[in-house]
Amino acid sequence: MSTSASPQNRRLRADAERNRQRLLVAAREVFATRGLDVALDDVARQAGVGVGTVYRRFANREELVEAVLDEGVRHVARIAEDALAEDDAWTAFERFFLEATGVLAEDRGLREILLLGGHGTGAALETAQELLTPRVDALIARAQRSGQLREDLDPVDFPMIQLMLGAASERSRDVAPGQWRRYATLLLDGLRARRDQPTALTTPALTGPEFYRSMTGSHREPTQ
Amino acid sequence: MSTSASPQNRRLRADAERNRQRLLVAAREVFATRGLDVALDDVARQAGVGVGTVYRRFANREELVEAVLDEGVRHVARIAEDALAEDDAWTAFERFFLEATGVLAEDRGLREILLLGGHGTGAALETAQELLTPRVDALIARAQRSGQLREDLDPVDFPMIQLMLGAASERSRDVAPGQWRRYATLLLDGLRARRDQPTALTTPALTGPEFYRSMTGSHREPTQ
DNA sequence: ACATAAACGGAGGACATATCTCCGTTTAAT
DNA sequence: ATTAAACGGAGATATGTCCTCCGTTTATGT
Secondary structure (H helix, E strand, O other): OOOOOOOOOOOOOHHHHHHHHHHHHHHHHHHHHHOOOOOHHHHHHHHOOOHHHHHHHOOOHHHHHHHHHHHHHHHHHHHHHHHHOOOOHHHHHHHHHHHHHHHHHOOHHHHHHHHHOOOOOOHHHHHHHHHHHHHHHHHHHHHHHOOOEOOOOOOOHHHHHHHHHHHHHHHHOOOOOOOHHHHHHHHHHHHEOOOOOOOOOOOOOOOHHHHHHHHHOOOOOOEO | OOOOOOOOOOOOOHHHHHHHHHHHHHHHHHHHHHOOOOOHHHHHHHHOOOHHHHHHHOOOHHHHHHHHHHHHHHHHHHHHHHHHOOOOHHHHHHHHHHHHHHHHHOOHHHHHHHHHOOOOOOHHHHHHHHHHHHHHHHHHHHHHHOOOEOOOOOOOHHHHHHHHHHHHHHHHOOOOOOOHHHHHHHHHHHHEOOOOOOOOOOOOOOOHHHHHHHHHOOOOOOEO
16 A cells, blocks of 8 residues: 555655555546546546656556456455355355445446456456455355255356346446346346246356356457 | 449449448448447458448448348347247247347347447437337237236336347357357246246336437447 | 755657548449 | 449548657655
8 A cells, every 4th residue: 555566666755656546546437437448548637647647657557457456356355255254145145246246337347357358367367266256156156055046057157147237237327327236136036046947057158168268368349 | 132322323333233232241240240340441351342342332331330230120120020929928028039139149230239329320220119119018018918027027128138148148159159048048037927926126127218318328339 | 945856747759540532443334 | 345333442531549758846855
């Protein structure tokens, strides 16, 4: 929170440190609403700072993106961890599902690295792999063991479902910010195990390598 | 199929007409896989024709887009019409749902005008309003009256759900083209009425005007 | 108060990408 | 064989982004 990220981390002058913080806040905001592809000039303007200052503090866009998003990933991981403390397995799963969707709904940038890939390897993705994936897996496995979550849901379905909800959020946010809840409910209803057997998911989930390839491959920009 | 779309529709020379068709085929292909924002140079290359020929035949990108997409919209409308002929109300709804998703999954351009808006007013959208909307409304109303589709689904949910499935398609198409089926099944399971009452959709659907605004407003490029 | 090193803003160069026009050449039609 | 129509694609124009550079301002320590 105080030292610079540059090679030699000498202490920054007061105004420099203040501007660095402003930049991080501005970047968080701008990435969240307009995605990771915004011009850095826009981040600078939002921060009330010249472009020069952006490049003086961060070697390139990637470095700024990493700084902002690593934090975001940790946030989601914390949500998962907190949910795991819940007693009931379904309550835990549902709570994580809804809270994570809420965070992702409001953060397009976070969706882009976490769900879409194609933005360089990224420290943020490693953080996700290390902190997030195991917890989500645990939440799912537990709710399945307790017979409350449908058996045929696979952990790799989770990011895909979040991606779908993200598309819904993006589409409606300007007009009705909470809309994603409607579709989250619908999906949860499809996910919950039930008395009358649901339709089997005949199409198998992506395998590990397939999922990896789909994250690594070049996506972007749609959209959505 | 034979006359030009330009003001005075004189008959085109044989080579010109041939190239016009090639352009339409190429545009269909390119718009479907890469969306409506591709450079027209790429359409020309795909058609094996110079850029000049594109602009000689279509005043601007909009005109070409309209020509290609109006056709696509009619295709989906025909699917709805065919489904309406089905005896059972749920079968009809499900059939339309799956067939429409299949078409949209493979046509990003069609998703972009039909579900995302922000590409000019568009004759294609008018066609949709005229041919598609009433039929989808009918399919939904009928399946609800017969008690097989959940009561609280609103017609405006349909495009949103298709948008979600579109995001899933886009994400997985390169690696496993049929993946959308998995998520379509999941959603259908959330849509089907059931013995044990589902969770009520407490967040209300977009109202007509809200939906209209969300189509008219400037979206694009993200991500899908 | 002053000297100095650090930081600042933002104009602008380099580059990339798209749209659409123009014209010398080729081709179909009569 | 003549001629009007159509062709290809180089390039003029426009837009947008990244990142650097340098004259000016500001924080800091004595």
